[in-house]
Amino acid sequence: MKKLVLFLTIMFMTMSYGQEIKQIPQINVNGEGKVKVTPDQVCISATVETTGSNAKEVKKQNDEKMDAVLKFIKKMNVPTADFRTKQVSLNPIFDYEKKKTTYNANQTVEIVLKDLSKYDELMEGLVQQGINRLDNVTFESSKLAQYQSEARKLAIKDAKLKAEDYVSVLGQKVGKAITISDNSQVYHPQPLYAAMRMKESADAGASNETLAIGEIEITANVSVSFVLE
Known part of the structure; x- marks a missing residue:
């Protein structure tokens, strides 16, 4: 009886397996x-970066530049909801050869510009106010x-x-x-829009x-x- 049950069980499993692999x-x-x-819009990630030997002075200079940048963005009538501080840092940099420590401060602001007719004016103004690094410029819908x-x-x-x-x-x-x-x-x-090229155009008063x-x-x-x- 046990052998019969085992035989039937094996047959059932074989049939089930055959159905599964069909x-x-x-x-x-x-x-x-x-x-x-x-x-219809562009996302700009721009950074103010300052380096010096005195941490307090470096941070102060960087803060002053960013303050001017933020005021300029508001002057361009960019809504408050469309720009924000993305990153802030102050780091020591030790030069092992000169046995000297310098400090690097940077702050990044991210702007979503929905009026593309203001793009050139905004970019040139950012550089004039102290932005010295463009991390990303992305055109979006x-x-x-x-x-x-x-x-x-x-x-x-x-x-x-x-x-x-x-x-x-x-x-x-x-x-x-x-x-x-x-x-x-x-x-x-x-x-491909280099910060240095923008600065040169701004200094020359270019309106191209x-x-x-x-x-x-x-x-x-x-x-x-x-x-x-």
Whole structure:
């Protein structure tokens, strides 16, 4: 009796395992969706940096420059909610050869400028007021989430069209999607705009247009597995 029960159990397990590993005819394809939009805002990360031998004096000078920078930003009518202090530091730097300690103070402000017509004036003014390092300048869209959604839908449509192309010559049809993987990455183009070049233009009183906004290409990439019918 025990042998019979064991035999039936093994048969049931074998049948179950056979059912589990049964393969479903399917096709795996990649799809891509692209949406091109003109940026309507720019995010600027700018830093005031001061170095000297006296920590207190270095911090004081750096604070004074940043105070002038913040007042200038307000004068440009940038809303308070659109700029903030991102980082503040004061660090000792020891020179082992000269056996001397100097101090480095820096403070970073992040600005979201939604009126791109003010870009050149703002950038030149920041340098004039004491900004000596631009860490990042990124052109963005305020409707990024909306455009990402559009790109994802286009990517799924592209994947299905590819699958239909492949199976059309086989006399089969594309069925339901059984797996979807999102492989998307968002890329923001950045301008080559050196701080020193801005300072030279500002000192010379130049009013040349330096901004070429271009377009942001928002891309979505997906991998989809469809059942074949």
